[in-house]
Amino acid sequence: MFDNAIRPDSAPLRARDLGVPFDGEPGPLNAITDVPGLEVGMTTIVRDEPEVARTGVTAILPRGRERAGEPCAAGIAVLNGNGELTGRSWIEESGQFQAPIAITNSHAVGAVHRGVDAWMAEHHPRSAAAWMLPVVGETWDGYLNSINADIVRPEHATTALDGARSGAVPEGNVGGGTGMNCYGFKGGTGTSSRIVRSGDASWTVGVLMQANFGSRSELRIAGRPLGRESQAPNPMEESGWFAEEAGAGLAARGGAGSVIVVVATDAPLLPDQCRALARRVPLGLARTGTTGSHFSGDIFLAFSTANAGGLGSRMTDGGGGALETVTHVPWGAIDELFRAVVEATEEAVVNALVAAETTIGRKGHVSHALPHAELRAAFGSRTA
Numbered sequence: 001m002f003d004n005a006i007r008p009d010s011a012p013l014r015a016r017d018l019g020v021p022f023d024g025e026p027g028p029l030n031a032i033t034d035v036p037g038l039e040v041g042m043t044t045i046v047r048d049e050p051e052v053a054r055t056g057v058t059a060i061l062p063r064g065r066e067r068a069g070e071p072c073a074a075g076i077a078v079l080n081g082n083g084e085l086t087g088r089s090w091i092e093e094s095g096q097f098q099a100p101i102a103i104t105n106s107h108a109v110g111a112v113h114r115g116v117d118a119w120m121a122e123h124h125p126r127s128a129a130a131w132m133l134p135v136v137g138e139t140w141d142g143y144l145n146s147i148n149a150d151i152v153r154p155e156h157a158t159t160a161l162d163g164a165r166s167g168a169v170p171e172g173n174v175g176g177g178t179g180m181n182c183y184g185f186k187g188g189t190g191t192s193s194r195i196v197r198s199g200d201a202s203w204t205v206g207v208l209m210q211a212n213f214g215s216r217s218e219l220r221i222a223g224r225p226l227g228r229e230s231q232a233p234n235p236m237e238e239s240g241w242f243a244e245e246a247g248a249g250l251a252a253r254g255g256a257g258s259v260i261v262v263v264a265t266d267a268p269l270l271p272d273q274c275r276a277l278a279r280r281v282p283l284g285l286a287r288t289g290t291t292g293s294h295f296s297g298d299i300f301l302a303f304s305t306a307n308a309g310g311l312g313s314r315m316t317d318g319g320g321g322a323l324e325t326v327t328h329v330p331w332g333a334i335d336e337l338f339r340a341v342v343e344a345t346e347e348a349v350v351n352a353l354v355a356a357e358t359t360i361g362r363k364g365h366v367s368h369a370l371p372h373a374e375l376r377a378a379f380g381s382r383t384a
Contacts, residue, residue: 012171015350018372019379021222022350024343027193031169032206034193035264037064037305040208041164042175042189043156051149052362055141057112058175058189059160060101060208060262062305068120069127071096071311073326074303075275079282083258083297084109087135091301095271096311098127099134100161101301103176103210103260105145106138108152115157122158137260137299139212141179143236144361169208172355177210179361181257182352183227183289184216184234186359186367190352194340196267198333203267205277205340207284211352213296215254218289221350224378227289232368241365255293259285261300261348263341268306268327273334277302280338284345302341 014030016022027034044056062072074091086109091097099120104112116134120127141147160175169191171177177188193206216234219227235241237254261281269277281300282292292298307326329337353370360366 012355013372015347015354018354018375020350020375021379022343022347024340025195027195027204027206029168030193031191032060032193032208032262032264033166033169034204035206035266035305036204038062038206038264039064039164039166040169041160041162042170043160044174044178045151045156046178051146051151053146053149053151054144054179054359054361055105055108055151056175056178057152057156057160058103058177058210059157059164061161061164062101062264062303063308065123065164068100069098069124070308071098072303072305073269073271073274073307073311074301075271075278077275077278077281077300079292079298080294080296082295083138083260083299085135085137085260085299085301086113087133090133097133097135097303099132101135101262102157102160103137104152105147105176105179106140107147109136109138111152111154112136112157115154116161118154119158119161135301137210139180139210139258139260139297141212143181143365144359144367145179146362171351173357173359177352180210180212181236181367182211182349183214183219184237184254185232185353185370186356187211188352188356190348190355192344192347192351194344196336196340198336203265205263205265205267205337205344207261207263207341207344207348209259209261209345209348209352211259211349212257213255213259213293213298214257214288214290215293218255218291220289221375222379226374226378230371230374232371235366253293253295255290256295258297261345263300263302264305265337266305267329267337269304270328273328273331274302274304276334277337277341280341281345284342285349287342287346288349
């Protein structure tokens with residue numbers, strides 16, 4: 001089954017609907033698509049034959065489909081490196097990237113990378129003719145998904161890119177987050193945003209993540225230790241499934257998994273300032289309890305869609321006279337952007353958990369959703 005959906009007509013429950021309090025002012029959609037021009041698309045793959053598939057692809061077009069080859073200032077930060085994000089070397093070298101972003105499962109990075117290349121060659125041939133270094137991140141969905149079955153193909157990435165649009169972003173069991181688990185519950189895709197005001201100016205900071213990290217005992221929501229208090233079963237950490245499959249003496253590690261977080265803003269930033277925003281992501285994750293497992297790949301990308309037309313988008317012959325001018329937020333005025341990243345990251349985690357639904361995957365493995373009743377009891381729901 002394919003789901004390329006950005007479904008503005010749907011209104012699933014989110015963390016705020018269950019009474020969870022958060023700091024800061026969210027954007028109109030409380031999603032990464034509050035950043036003007038940014039588009040998100042997803043391909044969700046759910047089937048039981050010929051192999052069990054619970055996986056997919058999430059695609060982000062920072063400037064939309066028509067401007068997909070234009071560079072954005074960018075920076076990377078890593079909390080724990082047991083994971084993959086392609087294109088990092090060029091971002092670290094030049095402080096920018098010029099291609100779509102995609103997120104999928106750990107063993108599908110190559111297929112998605114090839115799909116992004118093919119999509120750019122079709123839709124932006126001049127950019128693709130120069131060189132392409134797509135940004136593709138991954139987290140591991142092998143508990144629910146047949147991760148070695150070569151399920152995700154290049155065309156799944158192109159379908160996600162073709163379906164990218166603005167508007168509300170689906171969360172939970174969708175796109176690359178379809179088979180993911182978080183804090184011993186069903187996890188997946190989550191998003192949130194914040195409005196930052198500075199004098200007469202205002203900017204948006206949006207976060208989208210693929211949440212697949214943390215152990216049940218760690219989870220805290222608005223300071224409450226709801227992981228330890230939850231009555232939901234926790235077979236991923238407690239059933240011994242990993243020892244049965246991988247051999248005696250081995251056990252699934254609580255906290256293993258990974259998280260890819262993409263931070264977008266329309267605030268004009270330098271590459272080092274984007275890197276500074278990416279470094280604030282772990283502070284938002286820590287508010288939800290994680291201590292950063294050795295077996296988790298926690299990698300973060302932050303970028304700015306401002307300064308369109310700058311950042312080396314024109315090739316020159318290397319001679320003199322080719323100068324560019326960009327604007328940026330003063331370093332002394334950047335703290336509110338840092339705050340926005342932390343607040344939106346925290347909320348995106350909880351949104352992913354609230355949206356996710358109990359899932360049965362390969363070999364009958366079950367990942368249970370975070371019970372909404374437990375959140376209502378803890379915080380008082382605003383919905384019936």
